[in-house]
Amino acid sequence: MSDETTDETPICSAKGCRAAAVWVLAWNNPKIHTPERRKTWLACEEHREHLSQFLGVRGFLKDVVTLAEWESAGSAADR
Numbered sequence: 680m681s682d683e684t685t686d687e688t689p690i691c692s693a694k695g696c697r698a699a700a701v702w703v704l705a706w707n708n709p710k711i712h713t714p715e716r717r718k719t720w721l722a723c724e725e726h727r728e729h730l731s732q733f734l735g736v737r738g739f740l741k742d743v744v745t746l747a748e749w750e751s752a753g754s755a756a757d758r
């Protein structure tokens with residue numbers, strides 16, 4: 680159990696948080712990404728707002744959807 684990058688159980692992207700992710704925050708930094716590019720952060724219930732605000736104040740946040748919704752929506756998602 681030393682590998683943190685298994686994709687079996689998506690974990691919240693908040694620093695130090697090990698909770699299972701429930702939300703996907705899709706974002707884009709116009710300085711380094713092309714407009715159609717989407718980076719994603721995962722968030723648990725507790726950190727969704729915090730992470731959304733972090734991206735929101737920078738103008739990076741594009742979309743917030745549930746993990747289930749994101750996975751069913753998108754094989755086209757950025758990997």
Ligand SMILES: [Zn+2]
Pocket residue numbers: 691692693696697698722723724725726
């Ligand atoms: Zn969290």
